[in-house]
Amino acid sequence: xxxxxxxxxxxxxxxxxxxxxxxxxxxxxxxxxxxxxxxxxxxxxxxxxxxxxxxxxxxxxxxxxxxxxxxxxxxxxxxxxxxxxxxxxxxxxxxxxxxxxxxxxxxxxxxxxxxxxxxxxxxxxxxxxxxxxxxxxxxxxxxxxxxxxxxxxxxxxxxxxxxxxxxxxxxxxxxxxxxxxxxxxxxxxxxxxxxxxxxxxxxxxxxxxxxxxxxxxxxxxxxxxxxxxxxxxxxxxxxxxxxxxxxxxxxxxxxxxxxxxxxxxxxxxxxxxxxxxxxxxxxxxxxxxxxxxxxxxxxxxxxxxxxxxxxxxxxxxxxxxxxxxxxxxxxxxxxxxxxxxxxxxxxxxxxxxxxxxxxxxxxxxxxxxxxxxxxxxxxxxxxxxxxxxxxxxxxxxxxxxxxxxxxxxxxxxxxxxxxxxxxxxxxxxxxxxxxxxxxxxxxxxxxxxxxxxxxxxxxxxxxxxxxxxxxxxxxxxxxxxxxxxxxxxxxxxxxxxxxxxxxxxxxxxxxxxxxxxxxxxxxxxxxxxxxxxxxxxxxxxxxxxxxxxxxxxxxxxxxxxxxxxxxxxxxxxxxxxxxxxxxxxxxxxxxxxxxxxxxxxxxxxxxxxxxxxxxxx
Numbered sequence: 001x002x003x004x005x006x007x008x009x010x011x012x013x014x015x016x017x018x019x020x021x022x023x024x025x026x027x028x029x030x031x032x033x034x035x036x037x038x039x040x041x042x043x044x045x046x047x048x049x050x051x052x053x054x055x056x057x058x059x060x061x062x063x064x065x066x067x068x069x070x071x072x073x074x075x076x077x078x079x080x081x082x083x084x085x086x087x088x089x090x091x092x093x094x095x096x097x098x099x100x101x102x103x104x105x106x107x108x109x110x111x112x113x114x115x116x117x118x119x120x121x122x123x124x125x126x127x128x129x130x131x132x133x134x135x136x137x138x139x140x141x142x143x144x145x146x147x148x149x150x151x152x153x154x155x156x157x158x159x160x161x162x163x164x165x166x167x168x169x170x171x172x173x174x175x176x177x178x179x180x181x182x183x184x185x186x187x188x189x190x191x192x193x194x195x196x197x198x199x200x201x202x203x204x205x206x207x208x209x210x211x212x213x214x215x216x217x218x219x220x221x222x223x224x225x226x227x228x229x230x231x232x233x234x235x236x237x238x239x240x241x242x243x244x245x246x247x248x249x250x251x252x253x254x255x256x257x258x259x260x261x262x263x264x265x266x267x268x269x270x271x272x273x274x275x276x277x278x279x280x281x282x283x284x285x286x287x288x289x290x291x292x293x294x295x296x297x298x299x300x301x302x303x304x305x306x307x308x309x310x311x312x313x314x315x316x317x318x319x320x321x322x323x324x325x326x327x328x329x330x331x332x333x334x335x336x337x338x339x340x341x342x343x344x345x346x347x348x349x350x351x352x353x354x355x356x357x358x359x360x361x362x363x364x365x366x367x368x369x370x371x372x373x374x375x376x377x378x379x380x381x382x383x384x385x386x387x388x389x390x391x392x393x394x395x396x397x398x399x400x401x402x403x404x405x406x407x408x409x410x411x412x413x414x415x416x417x418x419x420x421x422x423x424x425x426x427x428x429x430x431x432x433x434x435x436x437x438x439x440x441x442x443x444x445x446x447x448x449x450x451x452x453x454x455x456x457x458x459x460x461x462x463x464x465x466x467x468x469x470x471x472x473x474x475x476x477x478x479x480x481x482x483x484x485x486x487x488x489x490x491x492x493x494x495x496x497x498x499x500x501x502x503x504x505x506x507x508x509x510x511x512x513x514x515x516x517x518x519x520x521x522x523x524x525x526x527x528x529x530x531x532x533x534x535x536x537x538x539x540x541x542x543x544x545x546x547x548x549x550x551x552x553x554x555x556x557x558x559x560x561x562x563x564x565x566x567x568x569x570x571x572x573x574x575x576x577x578x579x580x581x582x583x584x585x586x587x588x589x590x591x592x593x594x595x596x597x598x599x600x601x602x603x604x605x606x607x608x609x610x611x612x613x614x615x616x617x
Contacts, residue, residue: 002170003170003171003173006174007173007174007175007176009147009151009157010150010157012147013148013150013179014176014178019144020141020148022047023137023144027137033118034122044114044115047111048111051107051111052103055106057177058177059099060072060076061177064076064177066425069468070467070550070551071177072181073180073181073551074181074550085334085363088362089363089364089396089397089398091363092362092400093398162174169480171551180550192605192608192609193608194218197218197606200601200602200606201217201218203599204220204599204602204606205220207538207543207603208531209538210222218613220529220606220610221525221526221527224514224523224535226521226522226523227519230519231494231497231519231520231521233455234385235455235497235520236379236385236388236455236456236457237388237516238457239389239390240390240391240392240459241290241390241392241462241463242392242395242462243283243392243393243395243396243462244395244396244463244464244465244466245460245463245465245488246423246465247465247487247488248468248470249422249424249433250264251263251264252264252267252274252489253473255422260433260436260437261437262438263437263440263460263489266440266444266493268500269493269500270491270492270493270494270500271491271492271493271500271501271534272489272503273489273505275544276509277486277506277509277544277557278462278488278508279296279486279544279607280464280486280546280547280548281467281486282302283463283464284304284334284335284337285302286509287340287463288303288304290509290512291312291314291316291341291345291513292313292314292344292510292528292614293314293510293514293528293529294312294510294607295508295529295547295603296607297547297608299549300550302335304335304339305335306611308612309611310343311615312614312616313344313527313614313616313617314513315513315516315517315525315528317344317616318517318524319387319517321384322384322387323347323382324346324348325348325375325379325386326345326348326351326391327351327378327389327390328351328365328391328393329352329353329364329371329391329392329394330393331352351374352365353366356371358370361402363398364393364394364396364400367394367400367402368393368436368439369402369405369438369439369443371390372440373442375390376450379447379450379452380450380452382452386452392439394432395432395433395435395436396432399428401432401435409434411431412427412431413427423466423468423472453495455497456494457497457516458493459512460489460490460491461488461489461490461491461509464485465486465487465488466484467484475576475578475579476575477576480575481562481564481573483546483557486544486546490509492515492516492519503533505539505540505542506542506544506557507542508530508543510530511530511531513530514526514530514531515532515533515534517532518534519534528614529545529603542558543556543557543599544557544558545600546564547604547607552567553567554600554604556596556603557577560576560578561574561589561596562575562577563593563596563600565601572593572597574596
């Protein structure tokens with residue numbers, strides 16, 4: 001009920017802004033709509049256009065929420081930088097023509113009502129007196145002014161008030177697209193604060209396992225020596241970045257829909273981390289964090305689109321005398337990912353949409369199955385060690401399953417209520433998620449026949465999770481604080497090279513490369529914020545930084561809790577990730593909350609700094 005009331009106040013503000021604008025301009029004699037037929041016609045056309053734009057804005061908002069479970073915000077402007085790909089995805093995913101026709105039809109109906117109202121007013125026999133018009137103007141202006149201010153208080157109604165409701169679902173229910181979009185525009189650029197970073201540096205160095213000793217040095221570079229038990233054979237590395245590989249939707253957390261049986265069986269044969277999180281949501285941000293080891297905290301754009309941030313160090317270059325490959329079924333021009341990869345990974349062999357024999361099936365290029373099989377053919381021909389990244393995309397709207405796989409891959413039909421209970425919105429989404437598992441299985445069947453297989457470490461990580469209802473699988477915080485949007489499987493598999501173990505350590509996407517490098521029998525340099533998850537110096541201090549650029553929030557997951565901070569207001573949320581109980585107000589919990597806040601601030605400030613100051617030597 002509180003969310004509905006707050007939402008009404010936001011809507012009244014939006015309506016009042018429009019009404020006051022019309023009131024002011026319409027009261028100017030030369031612009032009065034009843035001055036002549038021409039004036040009425042101009043006003044009718046302008047109001048019709050305004051109605052169309054408002055309806056179109058709301059249609060985009062509905063589609064945006066359906067896709068991301070978030071109201072429309074300034075991050076949507078990122079898609080304009082990749083217009084052709086974005087429009088292709090929209091065209092293939094939504095009934096664009098029907099939506100535009102409906103908007104035009106509703107707009108036409110609105111204009112007819114306006115025309116009727118204009119004629120009635122114009123035909124009225126009596127006109128109100130000047131005194132009545134002035135009183136009416138003041139009364140309407142004051143009422144609209146109160147609605148715009150939003151409350152009888154010293155401070156106006158703010159968009160961040162929606163997040164005081166206790167859950168992201170309630171906040172999204174209360175907000176409207178104008179509030180979320182226009183307010184998120186304010187966070188256009190992130191800058192780092194050297195004074196604050198130096199104050200927090202001891203906290204950060206303690207987290208990274210560096211020499212603390214009150215040091216304010218901002219160089220995080222450290223040379224890591226090989227660990228005992230390192231792999232002696234210089235294994236190949238295949239890192240698979242899996243599109244929308246959300247933890248609660250998969251079989252590894254007991255989802256009854258059993259969407260990923262093959263990957264589940266694989267996870268029992270390798271090092272499986274079941275509390276891994278991406279720093280934020282979005283493919284471009286996920287690839288950035290994986291490759292650089294730095295959370296992407298740019299707002300509202302992404303770090304990959306920042307020309308000042310393209311030059312980055314990456315641990316991939318520490319794999320000396322390794323051939324480097326990147327396989328993507330579509331175009332790597334999306335979000336300037338090609339620039340980030342080719343500019344920073346030495347000697348990279350880039351394979352994208354025009355590099356394959358297989359046909360393009362949708363806006364994202366060739367199918368994941370064919371991507372895996374063609375990548376396998378290339379890697380099987382290598383005579384020296386290689387480091388390869390394969391990035392999938394089929395588990396994404398428009399959820400295309402190619403005709404050639406329809407016989408081998410069996411679609412399932414599940415009742416809608418069961419779908420929604422276990423985290424899926426549509427059958428197409430469910431089957432696309434299952435198809436990903438099918439592609440993994442086809443890849444392993446092909447790779448296991450090649451000579452490189454026995455000396456290869458495979459790493460699998462989701463580029464991000466998917467926001468949605470995870471309450472049937474995980475505690476409430478995973479849904480209400482949107483942790484499901486960042487929770488992903490992390491698996492390291494090596495036939496005969498790695499043990500089989502399920503590990504509960506809280507970890508992050510930025511930890512992948514340091515962990516892989518730590519498996520090798522060679523020293524390497526790490527200059528970013530990721531940690532070797534198998535290093536005894538840091539593995540008992542598990543934590544994951546979370547950043548929401550759309551609503552300007554930072555947070556950290558550690559131990560049994562998630563702490564989140566509103567950057568604009570400083571408001572804190574402290575919730576349990578283990579159960580649905582509210583953390584008790586104890587001295588111990590207050591200490592934990594304070595330590596988590598310091599760590600969250602430290603990683604946030606360091607990330608802003610390193611995005612611009614971790615350049616290749």
